[in-house]
Amino acid sequence: MVVPQTSTYTRENAQCMGPYKVSKEGSPDLCLSAVEFSDIPEMVRLLNINQSVFNGSAIFQYPYLESHARDRIQKAHNTIISTGVNTHWALRLESHSTSPLIGWAHLHFEHYDESKGQSPPIHPKTGRQVKAAEIGYWLSPEHTGKGYAGRMATFLVSEVVLKEMDCDIVRAVSYVDNMASRKVAEKTGMTLELERRPIFVPKLGPGVQKDICIYALHRDDATKGIVKENYDY
Template sequence: MEPITLTTARLRLRPFTPDDAGVVYEVCQDPAIQRWTTVPTPYTREDAELFVTRIAPEGWRRDGEYAFAVEPLTGGPLIAAAGLHACSPGIREVGYWLAPEHRGRGYATEVVGALAHWAFTGLGVHRLLWRAEVGNTASRAVAERAGFTVEGVERAGILKDGTARDSWLGSLLPADVGLPSPLPYLPAPVPPRTSTAS
């Protein structure tokens, strides 16, 4: 797919360029990003250059991962990164990080909402996933504010630094944000309640 740009009320989500390497490197020195995301640890300038010049563009070319640099509409350097990763037909997973000085302003929720809308209206996605290592309460709060339902814990759901770790798993469906689904959806019936009185 050809890279695209998305906008929200405050933000521009655009493809990465080689000029982003310096800011990506600096932001990814944040201990929270290194702790909770799958960026390499330690994160080097070479890692940043590889990401912006090869990994991100290749993801668009292969329709495997659509990575976005996020910057304010008013201008300035990028403040976040976000992306949609292909899992299987009609299913994508959202991921994101935010520079420390820009946290707590609702930017991450705004970004996830924009990606979800595009996934459902532009990509034919019928299920959007969110996954984070158990304990990453900040990421979970963003996902829940964006409308995701946390479905449970995946044992060994994330690989980080050569170790499998348990992850929270959540989903967002088009109907959750008032959009039609590209597929009919038949939810499982709710089992009847059983009496526990003796």
Template sequence: MTAAPAGGPYTRETAKCMGPYTVSTDPALYLSSVEFSDIPEMVRILNINKVIYNGSAFFQYPYLESYAQERIQKAHDVFSTTGINTHWAMRTTPGGPLIGWAHLHFDHFDDKHPQPFHPVTGAPLVVADIGYWLSPEHTGKGYAARMGKFLTEEIAMKDIGCDIVRAVSYVENWASRKVAERSGMELELEGESIFIPKLGRMKEVCTYAVHKDPATKTAISKRGYDYASY
């Protein structure tokens, strides 16, 4: 992974990837760090209906202000301790209201899920998953697909130095799967059953991935996902 600036704890002035990033100009779309001032709009959007709840492994319904407060605090804790911002608000102007959310989650490895290495060079691989949601008021405009491609290619791979970026969706969530495909990812695994804590049961998911080096497509086997640890 690209090294963070030296000398933590980090501030928004010293942390990497804070934004704002210009994703596109037509339609206008920007990514910038999530802020506590985003809480009211975040709560409003996540309570419009259950579309985001039904498509996500994380978000509850009804969505409370305390949930948003906790989630944004965790996002700020990440950049203050690591020096790299990994959570962004989607906005139609650089300082405008939040219309969606995007984040990166770096894979952590252990005995059950060992560190993967490049099959040719032997270098350890940096692997991340992306997650996202978009307000139902803004669907159908290509925002999510543009965000997914930019987050994958420009932020995860270029700015942070990821070797592999993945996205996981419920098998039946075709809208989310199309975002992954339009982000340049290919279907890697379909029909894996994983435990979803908020539902208290297993659900089938599919995994999409993009590799900086095609050689790494054979480097990682099925590793499973533990949403309780995200």
């Protein structure tokens, strides 16, 4: 989706704000709604229970500080204002925003810097620019083993990325050794697109690398030859 850079949007007219009921099956009725600054205390608490999210992500820090949470939520709100699309959600056990978050989901749309020689891929059948998004997710250590992450990611892929945002491709990146994250990607219907590639992870220190793998779901088999490899954090 191309949005004029001069446009300004509000939370009232932005897309993908939710709340969404994640699935009709299972209990409780998991919901996704936009992240709020009121989520900061619980977000900090959950991300400091142990190092599971830190160990499984190239982005999240440990210890996780209030400033980390505030910066991340501010960026999410800035994205709404600049693009008119909400891209960060809290997973909650109830639909109202005062319900504590128990997990997190986000997406970003793949972009290409033509000044660096990067060209957006073209759909082989339609001739238009391919729309692609990458999702990420984490779940509170207090709620693992219940299938919540799989339900959350499956809804995000099928209902938000493919339907509401009309994307052609959705991807998820995991550390090769993060089997829990990989299983969630597989539950959404994604298949392995890139088996292994080392990347630098700045939060781990200068020069430290981790092996990642990439999962993808293509709405049309015609785009399966379009593989993204330029991942760095």
